[in-house]
């Protein structure tokens with residue numbers, strides 16, 4: 001069993017910061033590294049720069065007890081976890097620039113016996129590439145691609161799988177898939193995660209672990225696309241899709257997900273493209289699912305525009321801007337895309353209700369006015385339900401009677 005006294009987490013975002021705090025809660029000495037000086041200063045004050053339930057308390061405790069410290073410059077440690085973004089660039093090609101920068105940044109402080117784990121969601125082959133970048137910088141050390149089990153540095157991939165909004169619980173309880181570049185690399189990484197993970201830590205190779213994470217999110221994307229496609233078909237055939245899905249799900253082997261205004265977030269709408277990019281000819285269903293889900297916001301916009309034409313100067317109320325229920329995260333949100341486009345088509349006539357934020361991000365969505373739920377319901381001719389926030393579930397349907405309601409989440413249209 002390996003002992004890790006000092007652990008460094010590189011990238012202190014939605015995954016890196018909770019992970020750093022989880023190790024610190026187990027009394028490990030944790031050094032968090034981030035290029036964002038504002039994030040580093042905030043964490044060193046015991047505060048957080050992102051929104052995630054319970055994270056503030058954990059970080060505050062970790063910093064005040066001296067177990068977590070943040071810095072912009074990497075320092076020596078026994079294990080390094082890299083949790084930086086892996087977005088896609090032009091043509092949906094994975095962009096590994098942050099992984100490359102992070103691995104080159106830690107390379108100078110690596111020493112014999114260290115473990116480096118890539119946590120970022122990555123295309124197949126990224127862990128091996130990361131190891132090559134470090135090897136380039138440190139010809140004095142050996143890496144698994146050069147010496148196999150005998151290497152000085154151990155390298156593994158262990159994708160994060162936590163659900164935003166439930167990160168603290170899922171981080172501890174979820175099973176972890178650990179892909180070592182060699183068997184020993186995997187076993188060493190497993191010793192590290194066992195510090196705080198209560199779920200099973202299952203070993204495989206790095207490429208399978210990379211593909212496993214992409215597969216999980218693609219599975220979800222394909223299944224949401226099925227529900228979204230059904231919603232279009234049912235609209236055409238004048239069938240209530242929510243009732244249809246509920247009835248179909250009575251079958252013991254059928255479990256259809258829910259249609260919505262499209263798929264948001266930073267994972268499910270991104271990761272399938274990594275598979276498509278690496279096997280474009282084979283990944284036909286996965287690519288089509290992306291197209292179906294990306295097309296849904298346009299379909300919603302068209303429906304609202306058609307409905308709005310019935311009025312002279314309609315007020316359109318968009319209920320919800322976040323990418324899913326009961327969170328404040330507006331990034332990559334189909335609801336934002338829909339509200340913004342409607343605001344452009346109907347200047348001064350679109351209001352949005354988002355109970356989880358106080359102001360709209362500056363410089364964006366200027367065509368949309370943020371207001372409270374009661375005002376929106378009083379003013380609106382057309383109500384577009386975009387997010388199933390708990391506050392919206394309490395709306396008395398009587399208040400919607402005289403309005404046109406376009407309900408993308410089935411809050412009021414279920415039967």
Ligand code: SAJ
Nearest residue numbers: 161162163216217220257258259260263264265267323324
């Ligand atoms: N959505 C639907 N219908 C559904 C379920 C979801 O339209 O029936 C939409 C949501 O409204 C949202 C999007 O899909 O816009 C994604 O939401 P989500 O709750 O399904 O997933 P995320 O993006 O918050 O988190 C996912 C999770 N992956 C899986 O469930 C397979 C999480 O475990 C991953 O860690 C995370 O991606 C990630 O970081 O990759």
